[in-house]
Amino acid sequence: MNKIKLSAISLGLACLLLGFQSCKNPASKDNEISKPNIVLIFIDDLGYADIGCFGATDYQTPNIDRLANEGVHFTDFYASQAVCSASRAALLTGCYSERISVLGALNAFSNIGINPEETIIPEMLKKQGYATGIFGKWHLGHHKEFLPLQHGFDEYVGLPYSNDMWPVGYDGVPADTNSWKSNYPPLPLIEDNRVIDTIATLEDQAKLTTIYTEKAVQFIKNHKDKPFFLYLPHSMVHVPIAVSEKFKGKSGRGLFADVMMEVDWSVGEIIKTLEENGLDDNTLIIFTADNGPWLNFGNHAGSADPLREGKGSMWEGGPRVSTVMRWPGKIPAGTECNQIASTIDLLPTFAEITGASLPEKEIDGVSILPLMEGEKDANPREQFYYYYGGKLIAVRKDNWKLVFPHSYRSYVGVEPGMNGLPGPYGKGIVSEIELYDLSNDISETNNLASQHPEIVEQLKIIGDSARAELGDRIQNKKGRAVREPGRIYKEKEKISNFATGKNILIKNMYAHQYSGNGDETLIDGAIGSLDFTDKEWLGFQGTDVEVIIDLKEKTKDKQIECRFLVNQRSWIFSPEKVVISVSVNGKDYKEVKTFNIAARKQNRNIEIKKFKIDVRNTKVRFIKVQAKNIITCPNWHDGAGGKAWLFIDEIIIN
């Protein structure tokens, strides 16, 4: 039975005995003191085998290992997704990333962030009287409304997104103005809501672990008399890795090992500060990571051994993260937990520990306190959904993992980079359902689907319920429970459009995730904002656009305007040609205007391009708009060779 509830019951009983008066203020001083402090240390791109107790051999991590020796280590602990923003959004909301629509890795040009309607861990704990601080990488939106202070944190020092989102080349010198990286603004170091410094060089990067650690230590000292939640999401060991002077060359095994030693030092500083302030017995420390190693960075990446693949894939090397927890007196020392658990379970676990109410909106996490306490036969999370970028890649129940057909980023068969330079990605394909027994085959090498059809069927049902709930871009399914991200462009503008209510035929398929309100989106009199994820845009991936509007009557003297979004950072390009034609019979079309858009140059702006023509002295009933997509992203672009997008929101006829 749950200890927190027990103590609440006995408190209630004591109140009854003492009479009504003493019940008026249940949050007594004693109660406050007994609330544990929570320290959550979150490493970026850490490999499963990058700490000593999980198999690192090149260097030692005595402080992290100490947490394991004095607490529990989880062998089957998952980040919700093998990429930064999605993983962090899930951690802080207790939801699969798909439920709250924060996917991928946001950057300096993103228009979305964590929705203010969501309740995240610090907001929940603040209501319980906790002081809350974050020192490190946020990555849930860099606009002010998304930054930590607007979401329940009292204090923040850190980077708003990844440390490689900066105008600096892989060699550490300012990026060439022709290169994609030169698009980035200087990488800001933020305190509360203010930029206080710029991270401009590798020397600046080398200070980050120390800065975050010192801030965290100060935070603990400042709040030693009340319960606190300290979130320490390090920028390391995400590339570009860098280490301070005190650890340079210390491992003798290269820069990555030095950086890991510094991360371990940071953990030691936290433990030491807790001890010096008499807080270590009443503090839960959790050490985990957002996703596995970025293996194409070679010697600047960690190792996921013995797991398959790494960051960006949902083979175990992507989401399974080495996790240790220490809470003296509560978590039995030196224990190992092999049950499934996830970062999304931390929010409800913290709620149980602190007596906080769960968020009003539905979440996916379950309390794993029984696992932490070593309760025999406890298994609060029997299954796990492996989503990546809106795609349901796999599901797990107990020891079985069912992998659905999909293509994935692979690190197999390609030469990794060296010394900070990335190597290329390979591409892997799963063409038929695969089944793995993770209890015997942690490396996912032996597909057992044909031997266990009954287990395949069982897990398929779990997949179906995931899809019904949270959707699946592989099967073009929308989930019933998916919520919106936070957005900065909210105003919707209504315009008059003679074509509203008329017939429209769209000849090419738009992507279901950018499907607005269906075909009528283009003539509904509502225009899109600069945010391509708002519901007013239709997105066409790697295809042209051809639209025919039937005005159902002959008319003349019309103005025709069509609008396209340009947001090259999100792979959305201007059409290279727009042709507007008209017809009275729907068969014989007369071209009235061709716009040739010459340049595919780099464009830093997010903008809406309008193509407008007056059609005079011509009878019109049918209007055809054809827009030519550049089809593939140009060579200079980040997504070179990938499919380019065309986004259109309205064809206005007046």
Ligand SMILES: [Ca+2]
């Ligand atoms: Ca990461």
Ligand SMILES: [Ca+2]
């Ligand atoms: Ca529209």
